[in-house]
Amino acid sequence: MRLYQPTRRDLIRLAALTPALALPRLARAELSPPMGGQAPGWFRFSLGELRITIVSDGNLLLPASVMAINAPEGELAAFLQAHKQSSETNYAHTNHVIIENGSETVLVDVGSGSRFQPSSGRLMGNLAKAGIDADAITHVALTHAHPDHVWGLRDDFDELVLPDASYFIGRAEYENWHAPGLVDRVDDTLQQFVVGAINSLEVAEPALTLVEDGHSVIDGVTMIDTAGHTKGHMGIMVESGGNKLLVLGDAAANAFVSFERPDWVQQIDEDPEAVVATRRRLFDWADAEGIALAGYHLPFPGVGHVMKIDDAYRFIPALWNWG
DSSP states (O other): OOOOOOOHHHHHHHHHHHHHHTSGGGOOOOOOSOSTTOOOOEEEEEETTEEEEEEEEEEEEEEGGGGOTTSOTTHHHHHHHHTTOOSSEEEEEEEEEEEEOSSOEEEEOOOOTTSSOTTBOOHHHHHHHTTOOGGGOOEEEESOOSHHHHGGGBOTTSOBSSTTSEEEEEHHHHHHHTOTTHHHHSOHHHHHHHHHHHHHHHHHGGGEEEEOTTEEEETTEEEEEOTTSSTTOEEEEEEETTEEEEEEETSSOOTTHHHHSTTOOOTTOSOHHHHHHHHHHHHHHHHHHTOEEEETTSSTTOEEEEEEETTEEEEEEOOOOOO
């Protein structure tokens, strides 16, 4: 399965398309970037006794066609257009979850850093804007080792960005990326993903723990098996005071496609059958128990609920509560 990785030329071409994609002929109401410096780089709420902050790492630009490679011809474009979305470009947000209990701070994933797309890599700056001291982060839970989730582990000098934190990743995920000869067996477009994953995880090795399903990072924060998108992908269950928040990582990649067409899979999904089974299991669980969701690529802040409708689902965004 070929994995799309945009070249610099692709990014320039996509950027050039942006004005055309906003033309009224597509019947989409699009907002400009925030004006006056009030960019929504963070969003905060409470979950029982825990303080949760969603912090943005920016966004990614990818061709929309890679979002559903098993969709019947023409159906993805029609679906996106019906939902007033671009049928050419997938503008994906990148939402990181920070969990604070007063003495410990857990960060889920570390973003792209400076080595991936230029529109990403804003996590550290937005942490500061949210009033979170990066040096106070005690634990980092990694959902998987794709570039936008782990390349931010190291700075431009290949030093660990958060040297005082403890790191956790699924054993199956770690072993998959470190499989002997993997870089020579994958498509050319995926080779830099393999090298980047290995190089990024290497800097965290002294503080890296390989975990299994059900591992407790801190009290109330548990890593769970959500394999499919990658072979060792893990989600995070956050619980406090009878309230639950399920951090999906990339188990759901789009607020419309992943929910309303749960059997469609991305080009980058490693195990399509497992992706669909995991997604349906998580959505059914969250719907039945009223568990809130936080999605990495859902529209910022990516927090809400899932509602089951017949054999599909709908994402219900959480409303901003002004207090």
